[in-house]
Amino acid sequence: xxxxxxxxxxxxxxxxxxxxxxxxxxYSNDRIGVVGVNGAGKTTLLNILCKRxxxxxxxxxxxxxxxxxxxxxxxxxxxxxxxxxxxxxVADTWDETMSGGEKTRFKLAQNFENxxxxxxxxxxxxxxxxxxxxxxxxSFADYCGGLVLVSHDRSLLDSLCTNIxxxxxxxxK
Numbered sequence: 001x002x003x004x005x006x007x008x009x010x011x012x013x014x015x016x017x018x019x020x021x022x023x024x025x026x027y028s029n030d031r032i033g034v035v036g037v038n039g040a041g042k043t044t045l046l047n048i049l050c051k052r053x054x055x056x057x058x059x060x061x062x063x064x065x066x067x068x069x070x071x072x073x074x075x076x077x078x079x080x081x082x083x084x085x086x087x088x089x090v091a092d093t094w095d096e097t098m099s100g101g102e103k104t105r106f107k108l109a110q111n112f113e114n115x116x117x118x119x120x121x122x123x124x125x126x127x128x129x130x131x132x133x134x135x136x137x138x139s140f141a142d143y144c145g146g147l148v149l150v151s152h153d154r155s156l157l158d159s160l161c162t163n164i165x166x167x168x169x170x171x172x173k
Contacts, residue, residue: 001028001063003118003146004049008058009172011041011048017170019045019055024165024172026146028117033157034150036167042150045167046120049148064146066118067111071126075107076114084109088135100127108136117145125153 004026011019018041026032034042047053050068051060067076078094085092088109090102098106104127111119125133133156140147140160151157157164166173 001117002026003028003030003064003066004060004062004148006049006058006060009048009055009060010057011044011053011055012170019048019167019172020170021045021058021165021172024049026118026148028144028146030163031140031147031161032149033161033164034148034167035152035157035164040167041170042167043122045165045172046122046148046150050120062118064117066120067114067116069107069111069119069121069124071104071123075110077110080106080109080113084113088132101129101132104128105132108139112139112143115145118148119143119145120148122150123152124149125151125156 002025007023009019009021034045036042044053048055049060050066051062075094080092082092088105090105090109094106108124124136128136137156137159149161
């Protein structure tokens, strides 16, 4: 099932090209990794794909509900169910005093609790220990939806992704 389509995407800030991509189709079992050096436009691309930022040119159509996992943003809700909290070894209520790893685990647990057909994940291994990364990897391996994943964790990308998009000088390859 087609979850997302975009064509002729172009985004610049001032005179600097950030992202240019001809076409992307994401289907329900696609696992797409996004790589590039820091500042290359990976997060900008994710924000365009989930329509948080409008491209200067082109279009994006999302055909399903989605989750967006960000290392910087608050969770959608301050509660998760106890089963997910236990699985991810985190409290079932969000608390600003949580460590970075606990906050990441909470948001990941919430993502898998909601089980939407499409997930955008921006550096989901941030602040996770090895056990958390292994749980993330196994959870996404069992996930029955499309995944667009920004990560510098080559091992995670190799184990999960069926396709890799590289952003270099604004061009998505």
